[in-house]
Amino acid sequence: EAGVTQSPTHLIKTRGQQATLRCSPISGHTSVYWYQQALGLGLQFLLWYDEGEERNRGNFPPRFSGRQFPNYSSELNVNALELEDSALYLCASRHHRSGSYNEQFFGPGTRLTVL
Amino acid sequence: EDQVTQSPEALRLQEGESSSLNCSYTVSGLRGLFWYRQDPGKGPEFLFTLYSAGEEKEKERLKATLTKKESFLHITAPKPEDSATYLCAVQSLSSGSARQLTFGSGTQLTVLP
Numbered sequence: 242e243a244g245v246t247q248s249p250t251h252l253i254k255t256r257g258q259q260a261t262l263r264c265s266p267i268s269g270h271t272s273v274y275w276y277q278q279a280l281g282l283g284l285q286f287l288l289w290y291d292e293g294e295e296r297n298r299g300n301f302p303p304r305f306s307g308r309q310f311p312n313y314s315s316e317l318n319v320n321a322l323e324l325e326d327s328a329l330y331l332c333a334s335r336h337h338r339s340g341s342y343n344e345q346f347f348g349p350g351t352r353l354t355v356l
Numbered sequence: 357e358d359q360v361t362q363s364p365e366a367l368r369l370q371e372g373e374s375s376s377l378n379c380s381y382t383v384s385g386l387r388g389l390f391w392y393r394q395d396p397g398k399g400p401e402f403l404f405t406l407y408s409a410g411e412e413k414e415k416e417r418l419k420a421t422l423t424k425k426e427s428f429l430h431i432t433a434p435k436p437e438d439s440a441t442y443l444c445a446v447q448s449l450s451s452g453s454a455r456q457l458t459f460g461s462g463t464q465l466t467v468l469p
Contacts, residue, residue: 245399251461274456284400284459297456331399335455343447343455344386347399 243268245348247332253354254322262317262351266334273315274335274345275307279328287330290315322355329353358383360460365416366398372433377442377463380426389427391420392443400443400449414418434467441465 246265254260266273275287286299290309304320310356313334319326329352333345359382369375381389388407392400395399406422413420415437419430429442441464445457 247399276457276459283461284445284457286456286458289456299456306418329397334401344405345389345455345457346402347392349399350397352357352397 245249245334247348247351251352255356258322260319262330264332265314270334271313272335274315274333277328278329324355327355360446360457362444362460362463366464371469374432379444381446383446383448387447387449390445394441404426436467436469439467
């Protein structure tokens, strides 16, 4: 069974630009989570998508946004990039939002560098 | 606010030298506690889920235990390939259907041959 996939592996942008990161969940998983892992910091919860809708977001500004497509894949958009947005962005998927399946399975991440 | 503290920040062991990693947590009702392993530049790999005090889970050289305030990850006779950062995360009842994870900062384990 294929795991969570993310693209691109690396992304280099300049300050003020926009970045788009993509994620495909494990087959059968409907929930997608995005986390940010900045250097020296722990994983911080960004966004949760389920059944095509944004359901919850962490303590991040509105320039972090995204969407979930009918096939449950997801896209994270970061607008007006700032230097401190440089981080590893991780996507995770979960089986079902209302069931007893609590485990989240992570993809390999996208390393975003803002110059 | 949910909080997770892991100790030590870094741990160096000789191959075969057993030890334990600590994860202490504060949550408004624990739904689950999770352990992950993360290799440099990669995504976290799921290891264990613990739901209630007294629960234990094992996988190869790793055993995770849970009390009402903390969890331990015991590593028995570690090998160099066990070198990684081990992350602890909690999922609180207050997260509702979102079930997002709150992570600790991790313990970086190095096992020397």
